[in-house]
Amino acid sequence: MKKLFGVTTAMTTPFDNSGAIDYSALEQQTEFLIQKGVNCLYPCGTTGEMYLCSAEEREKIAETVVKKAAGRVPVFIHVGAMTQEETIRLAKHAHAIGADGIGVVTPSYFTVHHRAMVEYYKTVCQSVPKDFPVYAYAIPQLAHNGLSCEVLDEICKACPNLVGIKYSYPDMSQLLKYKRVNNGNFSVVFGADHLFLPALVMGCDGTVSGCSGPFPEVFVEVYKQYKAGNMEAARIAQDKANDLVWLMKSGADISIFKNLLTMRGIPGGHVRKPLLDLTEEELATLKEQVAQYL
Numbered sequence: 001m002k003k004l005f006g007v008t009t010a011m012t013t014p015f016d017n018s019g020a021i022d023y024s025a026l027e028q029q030t031e032f033l034i035q036k037g038v039n040c041l042y043p044c045g046t047t048g049e050m051y052l053c054s055a056e057e058r059e060k061i062a063e064t065v066v067k068k069a070a071g072r073v074p075v076f077i078h079v080g081a082m083t084q085e086e087t088i089r090l091a092k093h094a095h096a097i098g099a100d101g102i103g104v105v106t107p108s109y110f111t112v113h114h115r116a117m118v119e120y121y122k123t124v125c126q127s128v129p130k131d132f133p134v135y136a137y138a139i140p141q142l143a144h145n146g147l148s149c150e151v152l153d154e155i156c157k158a159c160p161n162l163v164g165i166k167y168s169y170p171d172m173s174q175l176l177k178y179k180r181v182n183n184g185n186f187s188v189v190f191g192a193d194h195l196f197l198p199a200l201v202m203g204c205d206g207t208v209s210g211c212s213g214p215f216p217e218v219f220v221e222v223y224k225q226y227k228a229g230n231m232e233a234a235r236i237a238q239d240k241a242n243d244l245v246w247l248m249k250s251g252a253d254i255s256i257f258k259n260l261l262t263m264r265g266i267p268g269g270h271v272r273k274p275l276l277d278l279t280e281e282e283l284a285t286l287k288e289q290v291a292q293y294l
Helices: 022-035 055-069 085-095 116-127 149-158 172-178 194-200 215-225 229-249 252-262 280-293
Strands: 004-008 041-042 074-077 101-105 134-138 162-167 187-190 206-209
Touching: 004 215, 022 041, 022 055, 022 172, 041 074, 055 085, 055 215, 074 215, 085 101, 101 172, 116 134, 116 206, 116 229, 149 162, 149 172, 162 172, 172 187, 187 194, 187 215, 194 206, 206 215, 229 280, 252 280
Parallel strands: 004 041, 004 206, 074 101, 101 134, 134 162, 162 187, 187 206
Antiparallel strands: none
16 A cells, blocks of 8 residues: 655645635646645645544545546545544545545644444544555644544554554654554654654654745755665754754745745735735735745
């Protein structure tokens, strides 16, 4: 089964002035990322404002990216939703359109304990073929619920298509524990952009990175130099990436990503309410801060 690796970009969703999705801009973003050398694409995740989109919109986003990518890079669709029924609907749709796999965030807001978490992931994994890869997605600082290694081990015993986890909290100790799930046969990709190189050194397969959207080149360079064994060059590339990560506030304001894409010639569009675009003053400051990188 395919697995995520290297630089997997968590894509943004471009909305126009009326709040509608700009699918042409989404196609341009897809092409931009592929041309810049990212290894995989990951639409409809946190960076893609997934909870602000309807199931129908998410299906069309997935179709747009898969069609435009045309097999040139793997596309894993994030399908986690607020209800189990919608998550299963989106999982089945991702398989039907030829996506390479899916990511599934933990249930959100309500506290979900061990048994319920196991049943949730088993049900989602078993709703698609056994050879269709699934990544669990843990982002406890936003979703409220975390994922324990015990839960993951139990799911893996019943679901061979649970191949890994996207972990988006900067806890390196937990990262190492996840590497031991399923007797060490478990893919781990990290979502803390500023720790990409340390995560690779610790045995992770790569990053799922929102910050790589506007500036994919610097993250691609980190991975390229690491794979070539040029650790000093990789460290220098990570330092440059970190300058940009902190400039982009580590993804805390998705409007920053979208405005930077626009500055690079790719229409980034707007965020969807209740999120708000940058003010004119904030945008002017961003342009000044990023000028040396454009």
